[in-house]
Amino acid sequence: xxxxxxxxxxxxxxxxxxxxxxxxxxxxxxxxxxxxxxxxxxxxxxxxxxxxxxxxxxxxxxxx
Ligand code: SF4
Numbered sequence: 001x002x003x004x005x006x007x008x009x010x011x012x013x014x015x016x017x018x019x020x021x022x023x024x025x026x027x028x029x030x031x032x033x034x035x036x037x038x039x040x041x042x043x044x045x046x047x048x049x050x051x052x053x054x055x056x057x058x059x060x061x062x063x064x
Contacts, residue, residue: 001040001041001047001061001062001063001064002039002040002041002061002062002064003023003034003038003039003040003041003047003059003060003061003062004034004039004059004060004062005024005031005032005033005034005058005059005060006058006060007031007058009056009057009058010031010032010054010056010058011055011056011058012026012029012030012031012032013054013055013056014026014030014032015050015053015054015055016032016050016053016054016059017032018053019046019049019050019053020044020046020047020049020050022035022038022042022044022046023035023038023041023042023044023046023047023050024038024050024059032054032058032059041061047061048061
Protein backbone atom coordinates (compact mmCIF):
# COMPACT_ATOMS: atom_id res chain seq x y z
CA UNK A 1 0.00 0.00 0.00
CA UNK A 2 1.20 3.47 -0.81
CA UNK A 3 -0.53 6.59 0.49
CA UNK A 4 -0.14 10.01 -1.05
CA UNK A 5 -1.87 13.36 -1.24
CA UNK A 6 -2.30 15.31 -4.44
CA UNK A 7 -1.29 18.74 -3.18
CA UNK A 8 -2.61 20.37 -6.34
CA UNK A 9 -6.11 19.21 -5.38
CA UNK A 10 -6.04 19.44 -1.55
CA UNK A 11 -8.10 22.31 -0.14
CA UNK A 12 -6.87 21.94 3.43
CA UNK A 13 -10.07 20.68 5.00
CA UNK A 14 -8.12 18.60 7.50
CA UNK A 15 -10.41 15.60 7.27
CA UNK A 16 -7.56 13.18 6.52
CA UNK A 17 -5.64 14.18 9.66
CA UNK A 18 -8.80 14.02 11.74
CA UNK A 19 -9.77 10.62 10.39
CA UNK A 20 -6.41 8.84 10.43
CA UNK A 21 -4.05 10.94 12.56
CA UNK A 22 -1.40 8.24 12.75
CA UNK A 23 -0.77 8.58 9.02
CA UNK A 24 -1.85 12.12 8.09
CA UNK A 25 -0.96 15.53 9.41
CA UNK A 26 -1.51 19.09 8.28
CA UNK A 27 1.23 21.51 7.31
CA UNK A 28 1.48 25.07 8.62
CA UNK A 29 -1.06 26.22 6.05
CA UNK A 30 -3.51 23.46 6.84
CA UNK A 31 -2.87 21.30 3.82
CA UNK A 32 -2.81 17.57 4.28
CA UNK A 33 0.49 15.73 4.50
CA UNK A 34 1.53 12.13 4.95
CA UNK A 35 3.56 11.75 8.12
CA UNK A 36 7.22 10.83 7.57
CA UNK A 37 7.67 7.08 7.33
CA UNK A 38 3.92 6.45 7.09
CA UNK A 39 3.51 6.40 3.32
CA UNK A 40 2.95 2.65 3.61
CA UNK A 41 -0.24 3.34 5.56
CA UNK A 42 1.29 1.93 8.76
CA UNK A 43 -1.28 -0.87 8.74
CA UNK A 44 -3.93 1.61 9.81
CA UNK A 45 -7.42 0.61 8.60
CA UNK A 46 -8.53 4.21 9.02
CA UNK A 47 -6.54 5.17 5.92
CA UNK A 48 -9.37 3.91 3.74
CA UNK A 49 -11.79 6.01 5.76
CA UNK A 50 -9.56 9.03 5.15
CA UNK A 51 -9.73 8.38 1.42
CA UNK A 52 -13.52 8.47 1.67
CA UNK A 53 -13.52 11.48 3.97
CA UNK A 54 -11.51 13.77 1.72
CA UNK A 55 -14.01 16.12 0.08
CA UNK A 56 -11.94 16.55 -3.09
CA UNK A 57 -10.52 13.02 -3.51
CA UNK A 58 -6.98 14.26 -2.94
CA UNK A 59 -5.98 11.27 -0.82
CA UNK A 60 -4.69 8.53 -3.02
CA UNK A 61 -4.22 4.92 -2.08
CA UNK A 62 -2.27 2.60 -4.34
CA UNK A 63 -2.37 -1.04 -3.43
CA UNK A 64 0.88 -2.93 -4.02
S1 SF4 B 1 -8.94 15.62 3.60
FE1 SF4 B 1 -8.33 16.06 1.48
S2 SF4 B 1 -8.64 18.25 1.22
FE2 SF4 B 1 -8.65 17.83 3.40
S3 SF4 B 1 -6.53 18.19 4.09
FE3 SF4 B 1 -6.74 16.00 3.63
S4 SF4 B 1 -6.09 15.79 1.50
FE4 SF4 B 1 -6.53 17.96 1.85
